[in-house]
Amino acid sequence: MVNGSLNGQVFVEGGVLKGTGTINSNLTIASGIHIPGASPGIMQVKGNYTLASDATIQSKFMALLRALNMIRSISMAAAEP
Secondary structure, three states: OEEEEEOOOEEEEEEEEEEEEEEOOOEEEEEEEEEEOOOOOOOEEOOOEEEOOOOEEOOHHHHHHHHOOOOOOOOOOOOOO
């Protein structure tokens, strides 16, 4: 659980990463679940974010959009610093 900041690379395999705050490096979810922040789900990643094909991201906001049939897939891009 992150509630503050982590300074090293984070690698999740078969577990759950949740909470709010900042990861000051790369985040890889190899085969686990990422549940960012409180509603709507905010966790800042200052490095690369990798979500493998057998990993899951859960968010109340994304669940609502799926329920309303507003999204079928999600694309992510790096933000400008």
